[in-house]
Amino acid sequence: MKAVGLTHYLPISDPNSLFDFEAKKPSPRSHDLLVQVKAISVNPVDTKVRAPKELVEREPKILGWDASGIIIAVGKDVTLFKKGDEVFYAGDITRQGSNAQFQNVDERIVGLKPKSLSFEQAAALPLTSITAYESLFDRMKIDFSGSDKGKSILIIGGAGGVGSIAIQLAKLAGLHVIASASRPDTIAWVKDLGADEVVNHRQKMKPQIVELGSEYIDYIAIFNDTDGHWNDVVKMIKPQGHIVSIVESKAPLDMSLIRSKSVSLSWEFMFTRSMFETDDMIKQHELLNEVSSLIDAGKIRTTLEVLLTPINAQNLKKAHELLESGRAKGKIVIAGF
Ligand SMILES: NC(=O)c1ccc[n+]([C@@H]2O[C@H](COP(=O)([O-])OP(=O)(O)OC[C@H]3O[C@@H](n4cnc5c(N)ncnc54)[C@H](OP(=O)(O)O)[C@@H]3O)[C@@H](O)[C@H]2O)c1
Known part of the structure; x- marks a missing residue:
């Protein structure tokens, strides 16, 4: 599958800070959904994780903690979703991120994508x-x-x-x-x-x-x-x-x-529930479904402001630069591979 990753933690101006590569398509674990990613959004967590440091990754690390997409397979213990469902989620900071064609994510931190929004508009929402x-x-x-x-x-x-x-x-x-x-x-x-x-x-x-x-x-x-x-x-x-x-x-x-x-x-740290697998981790599933309902009822709206296509290292670098300027307004979304 196509993915964007890093092995060295470098300033975004460095040509090797993020690169396109072919990664192995993952298989879902027990509570996992395997999602075909349609759109992603970037957050300051991406730039903070990417911040320059000495560490070197042996396998490319995939950033990205906001996505919308379609479930193409489910783990054996999944009960909340089925293949074909359209979903949105932020994911788990301890796992590979959403800057890839396919991603595994625990069903307890995933919500049904608002029906009234496109994948691009929906990807702006989960983490924030x-x-x-x-x-x-x-x-x-x-x-x-x-x-x-x-x-x-x-x-x-x-x-x-x-x-x-x-x-x-x-x-x-x-x-x-x-x-x-x-x-x-x-x-x-x-x-x-x-x-x-x-x-x-x-x-x-x-x-x-x-x-x-x-x-x-x-x-x-x-x-x-x-x-x-x-x-x-x-x-x-x-x-x-x-x-x-x-x-x-x-x-x-x-x-x-x-x-x-x-x-x-x-x-408040939005990764606490997934990072520690807290007993109430499923609250993020419920919360995202509630946000979805509020969107579909017209009570709140997407915060998408900048849309880039396709999802690749070049556009992710642009998005990281904009975030690092401290002048982002609403959300930056990148769509399609
Ligand atoms: N703990 C968590 O779970 C969690 C989750 C999400 C984000 N965060 C953190 O929260 C922060 C904000 O995230 P975000 O996604 O909202 O960021 P963002 O979209 O990049 O925020 C950009 C906005 O910040 C404003 N800003 C810049 N400098 C500021 C300052 N000194 N004081 C107040 N506002 C300032 C700017 O407004 P003007 O252009 O009008 O100045 C701009 O509109 C980041 O540090 C991020 O890492 C933490």
Whole structure:
């Protein structure tokens, strides 16, 4: 099968950073679905895993943790899907990724592709939807059915892949959404997705929040630069409020700054359930099916913004470069082989 891989971890400008190669088509293990990949999307996890280091792979490593496609075979213990089903999923960081014609993925982290979307539009969604959904509803325990209606949330990095879906989910839960964006087109994008108000993350956000008429924010989702925003976040969060971060901090965060307010901090890592095969791993299957239903009901929409074809090293390099610029808006999808 065709695949894009790496053996050396190099800057994306290096001609050998990613290359096209022929890989062996995998066979499904017990709970696996073997999926013919139709479209993929790229995420900062791809560039972080690819980041330059001394390590050398003996067999090419396949990146990619977002795909849509068709099931062509199933493992012997599969119960949730059948051959021919159209699916979308992010996959498992400990296994080979989706930048290949065929991929094995555990059925418990796969959802049925929204019927109303093309494979390209669907591939934009899984990883960021899982991250946004788990951040809001599993980690911060916001009530999706509406009992937290009217509470405020600040989404830092609103126009990014995760922010773009989180804005829509937070609005559905009835929250007052303040999104951060710093450029005219990302400001327009977050407003179009439903943000009630916008602040600029290139400046201190606390004075901007006060200017908007709020002393404190009930929930803060840090979807970019945890270290850079921490001191501002602890000032903005409401006493007894909840902060979630999806971005690793490079230095220890000063926890004493949230103690007197009795604020909770949760980390969200969307690979936790698959990486540790947690007892509730199947929640990602349920979550993706729910996202699929919300899409088909017209309640949320795809965040696809840039589409490249075909899936090859050249286009993946373009996508990695765009992500590494820090200026992506919505999602970059690559389709077809
Ligand atoms: N823990 C997890 O499970 C998980 C899952 C997904 C992603 N992540 C991490 O979350 C981060 C965001 O992912 P993503 O897919 O949303 O990224 P992305 O799509 O590449 O984000 C791009 C956006 O980030 C904004 N941005 C750039 N610098 C910023 C800053 N200093 N403060 C706030 N916003 C800034 C930009 O907005 P402007 O152009 O308006 O400045 C741009 O629209 C990455 O670090 C990624 O690795 C973690």
